[in-house]
Amino acid sequence: MSEAFGFCVLIAYDCLTMGDEDDLQDNLNGTAKFFTRFLLGVPGQFEKEVENISRRQNGGVMSENKSTTPRRPSLVADAQIDRLVRRFAARVLFIRSDFHAGIGPRDPLPLIEAEARTFSAALALTPHGRAYWMVLLPEETKLTGDPGAALGLWIAGQTVQMAEAIEGGEPEPPIKRRTDAMLADVVARLTGEKY
Structure with missing residues (x-):
């Protein structure tokens, strides 16, 4: 059996x-x-x-002149993925700054969640990409039911933490480098460059 x-x-x-x-x-x-x-x-x-x-x-038996197609986590072009990720992080910071300025809703979380769902739809994750992010972000995925939105909420959380560190008096250049490295890592995972 x-x-x-x-x-x-x-x-x-x-x-x-x-x-x-x-x-x-x-x-x-x-x-x-x-x-x-x-x-x-x-x-x-x-x-x-x-x-x-x-x-x-291990790359051996299949066919000498044909190779397998690599799995892509997203159907979106690489340059567009980079733009989507960075614009989403910027949008989270704008929502946060509007909240602190007294503009917009009293609770920014529902607006950030809606932005995360829009971000998820724009990413067009493949089944492989959805499974990949479900494994990496299990708690966030349970919360939203959507691995792309879970990724968006995770990016939002990291971005807000780094903004709070700057506001808390930490030097800005190292925080900006960490933020950029975090976003570059997410982009590399979405394009399939990094697993």
């Missing part, structure tokens, strides 16, 4: 990793042949296929 489950996992793995429909069909056909041999009682076939998968993951 565990080998039958293993073949189902192989099929799911092929579906998730193949960037080309022809490659996917070839791998599914190969997996179906192995499953047929398993049903006919060929011992040890599952272990051999697991070895093939581990070689594929």
Whole structure:
């Protein structure tokens, strides 16, 4: 029974990793042949296929002239992701400054949450990206039910903490460098440069 489950996992793995429909069909056909041999009682076939998968993951077996498509956390272009992240952080600071100036709502949190949801929609996270941020930000995702909005709230929290540090008397240049490094890290994770 565990080998039958293993073949189902192989099929799911092929579906998730193949960037080309022809490659996917070839791998599914190969997996179906192995499953047929398993049903006919060929011992040890599952272990051999697991070895093939581990070689594929290490860049070996697949096809000499075709490569897999890298998973992108977002469907948005890299330059636009950078602009979205930095504008969202700036928007959070504007909302905060309006609150302290007595302009706008008495509680800025609902407005920041709405901005985070708009930010999430603009990011257009892929299923891989949604799963990635759900793992990195589990508490925020539970709160919002949306990993993109959770990311927005996390960025907002970090940005506000750094603004409060400046207001508390810490020197501004190092705080700005930390803020920029935090935003650059988020952009790198959204573009797939960093995992």
